[in-house]
Amino acid sequence: MMTAAHSHKQGRREAWRWASLLLACLAMSSANATTGATALLRCHIEVNGEVHTHEFLPRHDPYTAPSIQIGERFRFKAVVLGEGDRVDLVNIYAYYQTRRQPMLMQHSKYVNPTAMTQPAPDALTGRVALYSPVLGKELAYQCALIRGTP
Secondary structure, eight states: OOOOHHHHHHHHHHHHHHHHHHHHHHHHHHHHHTOOOOEEEEEEEETTEEEEEEOOOOOOOOGOOEEEEETEEEEEEEEEEEEETTEEEEEEEEEEOOOEEEEEEEEEESSSSSSSSOOOOOTTOOOEEEOOTTTTTTEEEEEEEEEEOO
């Protein structure tokens, strides 16, 4: 038979277990918040002397990633698949905009890329230059995968 003192001790132990678990969870989430545990892809895209900077966060569904109009002739799309600071795949697409529809000029794939804390702007892709098929207009881009809050 359980005494009231024994029951009280068991209740305190259970409370301490829950409190310890709660503190551990808070410490882990605090560590993630302070380290900025979200990776992002930062791309600098240049057309006609204008530089456009865009950032892309990890997502689960590649079909929801939008393409971005760059200048009058190009579209750019970066799909970062993963969650938080884990990136499984980066796909980069560059399109030339024809009168009827976008035409794919390049598709680059990076499997399990490494995010860095303070990477060079071209750490993932290098500097890439593409030329439109009609007038030879240049689209240049460079991207880096950044770990934590930049």
